[in-house]
Amino acid sequence: QKEVEQDPGPLSVPEGAIVSLNCTYSNSAFQYFMWYRQYSRKGPELLMYTYSSGNKEDGRFTAQVDKSSKYISLFIRDSQPSDSATYLCAMDDTNAGKSTFGDGTTLTVKP
Amino acid sequence: DAGVTQSPTHLIKTRGQQVTLRCSPKSGHDTVSWYQQALGQGPQFIFQYYEEEERQRGNFPDRFSGHQFPNYSSELNVNALLLGDSALYLCASSLEERSSYEQYFGPGTRLTVT
Numbered sequence: 001q002k003e004v005e006q007d008p009g010p011l012s013v014p015e016g017a018i019v020s021l022n023c024t025y026s027n028s029a030f031q032y033f034m035w036y037r038q039y040s041r042k043g044p045e046l047l048m049y050t051y052s053s054g055n056k057e058d059g060r061f062t063a064q065v066d067k068s069s070k071y072i073s074l075f076i077r078d079s080q081p082s083d084s085a086t087y088l089c090a091m092d093d094t095n096a097g098k099s100t101f102g103d104g105t106t107l108t109v110k111p
Numbered sequence: 112d113a114g115v116t117q118s119p120t121h122l123i124k125t126r127g128q129q130v131t132l133r134c135s136p137k138s139g140h141d142t143v144s145w146y147q148q149a150l151g152q153g154p155q156f157i158f159q160y161y162e163e164e165e166r167q168r169g170n171f172p173d174r175f176s177g178h179q180f181p182n183y184s185s186e187l188n189v190n191a192l193l194l195g196d197s198a199l200y201l202c203a204s205s206l207e208e209r210s211s212y213e214q215y216f217g218p219g220t221r222l223t224v225t
Contacts, residue, residue: 032212043216102152
């Protein structure tokens with residue numbers, strides 16, 4: 001079983017919908033939680049990071065971490081066709097300097 | 112300000128050959144990490160370089176080696192290539208104190224082994 005599990009999708013939503021992307025993990029040592037967006041044939045782009053539990057908001061994006069459940073989420077409000085991409089969650093031990101990634105969820109936002 | 116750059120973009124090699132991939136970090140960054148991303152999977156950590164030393168290593172064999180130069184640029188070398196080494200190789204740069212959570216990725220080098 002992988003340390004980080006992510007529903008591969010694909011996920012298809014209409015423009016303007018609220019999107020929920022999720023990951024579960026098994027390593028309780030993870031302290032940093034990141035979300036990346038990866039367009040086809042491109043490198044991952046860091047969207048947000050969160051330290052320990054709690055919520056963090058940045059524009060249309062909200063990241064949530066529930067360490068007690070080992071569950072993290074990314075919400076996208078007012079989704080746009082330009083949000084169509086693969087979304088990767090990633091996690092890191094404190095001071096480890098190496099990230100463990102999920103396999104990504106492919107999202108399509110239809111106009 | 113240039114972001115992370117990688118070369119070459121694409122590469123085709125034959126089994127048993129050796130390959131060298133190159134990475135220039137984002138301006139001001141001192142730490143470089145390398146990842147392997149197979150098709151349909153998330154990136155897997157290979158190793159990280161800081162102050163020209165390998166600081167962390169993932170679960171990859173010794174055929175994978177690297178180097179960091181005084182200007183912080185880095186190389187990834189893979190010897191005795193296997194078909195299973197075909198993947199997108201990603202370089203990520205960061206500041207050392209933020210390397211756990213603020214990495215910036217390059218566009219990757221797509222390696223095909225035939």
